[in-house]
Amino acid sequence: METTRIGVCNLCEAICGLRITLEDGVVTGVRGNPDDPLSRGHICPKGVAIADVHADPDRLRRPVRRVTGASGETSWQEIGWDEALDLAAEGIAASVNRHGRQALGIYLGNPNVHSLGAMTHGTAMVRGFRTRNTFSATSVDQLPHQLVAHLMYGHQLLLPVPDIDRTSYFLVFGANPMASNGSLMTVPDFPGRLRELKARGGRMVVFDPRRTETARVATEHHFVRPGTDAHVLLAMVQVLVAEGLTRPPSYVEGLDAAVAAVADFTPEHAEAASGVPAEEIRRVAREYAAADGAVAYGRVGVSTHAFGTVCQWAVQLLNLLTGNLDRVGGAMLTSPAIDAVGTGLIGRGHHDLWRSRVRGLPEFAGELPVAALREEIETPGDGQVRALLTLSGNPVLSTPDGAALDRALDGLDFMVAVDIYVNETTRHADVILPPTTALERDHYDLVFHLLAVRNTARFTPAVLEPAKGALHDWQVYRELARRTARRLDARLPLRRRLTQRARLSASPTLLIGLLLRRGGSGVTLRRLRANPSGVDLGPLRPDQLPGRLLRRDHLVDAAPELVLADLDRLRAQPTPAPDQLLLIGRRHQRDCNGWLHNAERLTRGRPRHQLLMNPRDLGERGLTDGAVVTVSSRIGSVQVEVQASDDLMPGVVSLPHGYGHGRPGSRMSRAAEVPGVSINDLTDPAMLDVSGNAAFSGVPVTVTA
Numbered sequence: 264m265e266t267t268r269i270g271v272c273n274l275c276e277a278i279c280g281l282r283i284t285l286e287d288g289v290v291t292g293v294r295g296n297p298d299d300p301l302s303r304g305h306i307c308p309k310g311v312a313i314a315d316v317h318a319d320p321d322r323l324r325r326p327v328r329r330v331t332g333a334s335g336e337t338s339w340q341e342i343g344w345d346e347a348l349d350l351a352a353e354g355i356a357a358s359v360n361r362h363g364r365q366a367l368g369i370y371l372g373n374p375n376v377h378s379l380g381a382m383t384h385g386t387a388m389v390r391g392f393r394t395r396n397t398f399s400a401t402s403v404d405q406l407p408h409q410l411v412a413h414l415m416y417g418h419q420l421l422l423p424v425p426d427i428d429r430t431s432y433f434l435v436f437g438a439n440p441m442a443s444n445g446s447l448m449t450v451p452d453f454p455g456r457l458r459e460l461k462a463r464g465g466r467m468v469v470f471d472p473r474r475t476e477t478a479r480v481a482t483e484h485h486f487v488r489p490g491t492d493a494h495v496l497l498a499m500v501q502v503l504v505a506e507g508l509t510r511p512p513s514y515v516e517g518l519d520a521a522v523a524a525v526a527d528f529t530p531e532h533a534e535a536a537s538g539v540p541a542e543e544i545r546r547v548a549r550e551y552a553a554a555d556g557a558v559a560y561g562r563v564g565v566s567t568h569a570f571g572t573v574c575q576w577a578v579q580l581l582n583l584l585t586g587n588l589d590r591v592g593g594a595m596l597t598s599p600a601i602d603a604v605g606t607g608l609i610g611r612g613h614h615d616l617w618r619s620r621v622r623g624l625p626e627f628a629g630e631l632p633v634a635a636l637r638e639e640i641e642t643p644g645d646g647q648v649r650a651l652l653t654l655s656g657n658p659v660l661s662t663p664d665g666a667a668l669d670r671a672l673d674g675l676d677f678m679v680a681v682d683i684y685v686n687e688t689t690r691h692a693d694v695i696l697p698p699t700t701a702l703e704r705d706h707y708d709l710v711f712h713l714l715a716v717r718n719t720a721r722f723t724p725a726v727l728e729p730a731k732g733a734l735h736d737w738q739v740y741r742e743l744a745r746r747t748a749r750r751l752d753a754r755l756p757l758r759r760r761l762t763q764r765a766r767l768s769a770s771p772t773l774l775i776g777l778l779l780r781r782g783g784s785g786v787t788l789r790r791l792r793a794n795p796s797g798v799d800l801g802p803l804r805p806d807q808l809p810g811r812l813l814r815r816d817h818l819v820d821a822a823p824e825l826v827l828a829d830l831d832r833l834r835a836q837p838t839p840a841p842d843q844l845l846l847i848g849r850r851h852q853r854d855c856n857g858w859l860h861n862a863e864r865l866t867r868g869r870p871r872h873q874l875l876m877n878p879r880d881l882g883e884r885g886l887t888d889g890a891v892v893t894v895s896s897r898i899g900s901v902q903v904e905v906q907a908s909d910d911l912m913p914g915v916v917s918l919p920h921g922y923g924h925g926r927p928g929s930r931m932s933r934a935a936e937v938p939g940v941s942i943n944d945l946t947d948p949a950m951l952d953v954s955g956n957a958a959f960s961g962v963p964v965t966v967t968a
């Protein structure tokens with residue numbers, strides 16, 4: 264018998280509502296849910312494929328342990344949960360008992376923010392281990408945003424969101440929402456919302472070294488040399504100030520200092536660095552200032568960037584100085600039914616309370632830059648990482664110099680992965696614990712309602728029965744904490760602390776019920792259960808500042824010291840030689856970071872792994888379209904097909920990230936056939952933003968036959 268259920272897609276930040284048809288407990292169709300007040304029926308090809316993950320024969324359904332045969336070959340042996348959890352706890356506890364708590368390294372990957380259980384119980388477990396060697400995908404992604412929000416507004420997730428549905432001028436740096444459906448801006452159906460923006464006479468202006476899918480539908484696109492946006496953004500700020508176009512609100516301090524700091528970042532200076540004509544910078548700044556409701560937005564391209572923090576600061580200044588912060592059509596804070604920020608569920612963040620052992624890199628919010636993970640594993644001494652726990656992540660493909668990390672993982676005493684695949688990273692684990700997948704678990708989004716372009720709330724009960732004997736991630740996390748605590752030396756204070764954390768025994772769903780009640784928005788779990796498509800809480804609301812600022816004085820800090828101190832480094836940034844090629848990344852609509860390549864539906868058809876290169880650059884090197892070329896950086900080299908493309912700015916080449924599968928021991932049979940190399944075999948762990956975020960934008964490379 265066919266039934267229809269309301270589901271939710273957790274594959275990207277757009278959190279689209281789904282209508283899922285089931286026959287005898289098997290998914291037979293996935294469509295967008297037109298009744299969803301946020302996603303309005305939108306779905307992309309990944310959402311259609313969401314059940315493929317559940318059905319994938321390569322997906323782990325029971326824990327596995329790695330066994331090494333007599334001649335050194337590796338195989339995976341299925342074991343029961345009890346045995347697997349004991350094995351994992353035993354290995355972690357042995358390392359901690361012998362070498363201290365810093366001996367445990369933890370890496371949290373991206374899917375953690377897409378799982379309710381990981382948000383509630385995963386973070387509790389991780390904090391319970393109290394290791395300074397905690398890393399996550401944050402430092403290859405949005406760390407500069409969090410640092411800037413922490414410094415300017417007093418909380419790492421006090422992130423104003425573009426009011427895309429009402430703005431008349433959307434200024435975009437380094438984002439491709441036509442492919443990504445937005446980030447730190449949950450915007451399902453970006454294409455539809457953009458059509459509406461244009462229909463009401465609004466404009467979208469894009470700065471990107473590639474004429475992307477987003478640039479193509481923009482009213483205006485400008486090429487910008489990778490890694491140089493800070494000059495352009497600061498020049499726009501400088502123009503606003505110099506031409507008297509600013510109208511900042513009253514609740515700001517440090518304005519004079521900020522204005523003074525950017526005085527020498529003129530459009531002419533920016534043109535020399537970035538290739539964007541000074542007159543264009545002036546014109547855009549003026550038009551932006553004149554627009555009735557304008558918003559600046561910068562994402563991955565200017566976040567995974569050597570000056571990511573300066574860029575995000577400049578983006579905030581553009582909104583602030585023009586009076587577009589906290590205003591309809593500008594950037595506003597959301598009013599979620601569960602305010603993870605205001606309630607303190609997520610901490611404000613802190614900076615530089617400790618530093619990484621080997622390179623002395625500062626922590627942020629309890630995490631060290633993942634670019635330092637390899638050296639922390641390989642460098643002997645007190646505090647060396649000997650055991651590693653990875654939670655839904657694939658740092659071998661996703662972090663700079665992944666090849667070196669790949670080798671370093673072999674040197675660990677012990678490794679546990681909570682993951683649903685044997686991938687390029689988890690193939691090094693001694694034991695892998697695979698929890699249930701998205702369709703089998705209840706979901707309420709603690710993160711992305713907070714970042715959405717419209718206020719809505721939605722609770723989605725599990726669509727599929729969990730397989731018999733399967734555990735949810737929160738159950739795995741709770742159990743792992745408990746069993747490890749039991750094995751820790753009774754004299755370690757950590758033991759008591761971890762035991763306390765492990766008492767988090769209420770289910771995530773129960774916690775959501777409590778948090779909703781405490782939130783006082785009038786939205787209850789009962790109401791959400793009665794409205795599975797979601798409850799509409801209306802458009803973003805203006806005039807919430809200064810009330811919601813979380814700095815002690817309730818003022819925005821327009822001139823954080825840390826940022827101003829980084830400007831000299833920016834002034835000294837060398838201009839690359841004219842023949843220097845700079846590598847950037849890219850995302851395709853049918854890719855999902857490094858892990859959906861095992862889905863046939865998403866990988867058939869024209870390959871998309873190629874190095875894109877401007878025909879002029881190809882010609883200058885005597886290369887031909889389609890040839891296999893060698894791309895080399897300071898870190899390594901890869902061989903990959905090159906594709907001529909006018910969409911790339913001359914001097915810039917592009918590879919997508921998350922490719923390079925098929926390594927010995929991994930078990931993703933379809934992905935192993937997908938051609939392509941890992942861009943992160945070229946990226947450089949020494950190239951960092953002041954926040955510690957990896958700088959992927961503009962890695963110097965050579966390309967040869």
Ligand SMILES: Nc1nc2c(c(=O)[nH]1)N[C@H]1C(S)=C(S)[C@@H](COP(=O)(O)OP(=O)(O)OC[C@H]3O[C@@H](n4cnc5c(=O)[nH]c(N)nc54)[C@H](O)[C@@H]3O)O[C@H]1N2
Nearest residue numbers: 372373404655656657658661681682683848856857858920
């Ligand atoms: N050069 C370059 N590198 C980049 C980027 C870039 O633009 N350029 N982008 C960066 C960004 S923004 C990000 S977010 C990171 C992502 O980096 P990671 O988070 O390290 O990598 P993912 O590919 O997202 O890996 C997700 C893993 O989680 C597993 N998984 C999926 N669903 C579940 C689940 O429900 N439960 C469990 N337990 N596991 C699950 C998958 O099997 C997969 O192994 O990559 C970064 N790396």
Ligand SMILES: Nc1nc2c(c(=O)[nH]1)N[C@H]1C(S)=C(S)[C@@H](COP(=O)(O)OP(=O)(O)OC[C@H]3O[C@@H](n4cnc5c(=O)[nH]c(N)nc54)[C@H](O)[C@@H]3O)O[C@H]1N2
Nearest residue numbers: 437438439443446489490562563564850852854855856960
């Ligand atoms: N289809 C799909 N959707 C996704 C993901 C996915 O893997 N696939 N991943 C999700 C995740 S984890 C994230 S974080 C978001 C990211 O969401 P976005 O930031 O929108 O995605 P990207 O495609 O990485 O966009 C970065 C853009 O920056 C440009 N760029 C590179 N270097 C520079 C530079 O120096 N300056 C400027 N101005 N631009 C530069 C690139 O050409 C690219 O167009 O997407 C999410 N959505």
Ligand code: SF4
Nearest residue numbers: 272275278279307310
């Ligand atoms: S845009 Fe696609 S991947 Fe993202 S949530 Fe929607 S359906 Fe899922």
Ligand SMILES: [Mo]
Nearest residue numbers: 373400404405
């Ligand atoms: Mo990301």
